[in-house]
Amino acid sequence: MAGGVRRIKLGSQGLEVSAQGLGCMGMSSFYGAPKPDADMISLIRHAIDSGVTFLDTSDMYGPFTNEILLGKALKGGVREKVELATKCGICFADNKMEVRGDPAYVRAAVGDSLKRLGVDSVDLYYQLRIDTTVPIEVTVGELKKLVEEGKVKYIGLSEASASTIRRAHAVHPITAVQLEWSLWSRDAEAEIVPTCRELGIGIVAYSPLGRGFFSSGAKFVENLSHDDSRKHLPRFQPENVEHNKTLFEQVSDLAARKGCTPSQLALAWVHHQGNDVCPIPGTTKIENFNQNVGALSVKLTPEELAELESSASADAVKGDRYPSDFSTWTNSETPPLSSWKAT
Structure with a gap:
């Protein structure tokens, strides 16, 4: 266990x-102004020295600047x-996301990412969001070629439906x-998680701290900068925060009894979902990184897990994960392969 x-x-x-x-x-986008490269490189290298060696980026973070930052750090x-x-999967054309x-x-996206990162291959390459106009077999077919060429070692998907995952895996x-x-985001437990487990697919949990909400609840939302994209998410709207803070208070209560922070408890809950689950808190x-690593040492009893899951029931959270015009960003399906006409 490197670094514990x-x-x-x-x-x-x-x-x-x-x-x-x-x-x-x-470090580079969406959550306020980009942070200084030197500070972020120090953080990344501190993480690696601590034993956290699984680093997650994307070409659309910035766009592009986060991969360039990682390239410097590596x-x-x-x-x-x-x-x-x-x-890859999200690009910007005419100031619109596509x-x-x-x-x-x-x-082209893989080639560009390799250049920015300064590497010959990436260990895991995801389709970040699913193109609902292209059969998944076509996208994964190209990724398969890139694996065969040695540019990508392993393939991943993000926000795909259970049927899309099955078709891709075939x-x-x-x-x-x-x-x-x-x-506060448990919808994947119904279909996606069981499908992954049936097929032997690992699960990478993003935003395991509720995009920061489990650090300090309503106070966290109040302190977001004006250019932080979380200000526009339904769950962070004032009328929903008022409701959602109850969940934070319940998590805080158990954390106090456990002698850990609310964010450590929330992260420990994700770890307790199985050895096939890897959360990637940002x-x-x-100091926040060190606190997050501390979550690995928080052990929860079956009774404590049940208490948390009772607090985090389906009606415990108000507001969708994304705004309604981002509907293609979750649980996405693609057309049948028979519909594809290669250009």
Whole structure:
């Protein structure tokens, strides 16, 4: 256990990662102004030295600047110490976000990511969001070629429906599915998680701290900067925060009894969902990173898990995960392969 962080097998294809990863998105985009490169490189290298070696980025974080940051952090022999994950699927055209999964786009995106990261291959490459106009077999077929060419080692999907995951896995084994999973985002437990487990696919939980909500509840929302994208999420709207703070208070109560922080307790709950689950909390501060690593030492009894899950029942949270115009970003289906006309 490097740095006290245990290792887990992610999926059944051979990828091994630290049991907790580091989400790097907020260092460069979406959660307020980008942070200084030097500080973030120090944080990334501190994470690696601590045993958190599974690093998560994407070409759309910035866009592009987060991969460039990771490329700088991995110089000087650091690349060999990490499991590097990046993604494609969302691009920006005419100031609008567009989801793409066509083969030409996927191939170009992989090549561009490798250049920005300064690496010959990535360990895990996800389709970040599913293009609902392109059969998943077509997208994964191109990713399969990139595996055969040695540019990608393992393939992942994010926010795909159970049937999309099955269809993808039939083309080439899917190593991991990345999904939002936390005490206030549990919809994946109905179909997606069981499908992954049936197929031997690892689960990577993003936003395991409720996008930061489980750090300090309503106070956290009040302190968001004006350019933080979370201000626009339904769950962070004032009328919903008033309701959702009850869940935070219940988590805080149990955390006080356990002698840990609310965020450590919320993260420990994700860890207790199984050895096939790797949460990837993000942070821009070394002290918060250290606190997150501390969640690996928090052990929950069956009674404590039941108490948490009772607090986090389906009606415990008000507001969707994304705004309604982001509907294609969750649980996405694709058309049948027979509909595809290659151009």
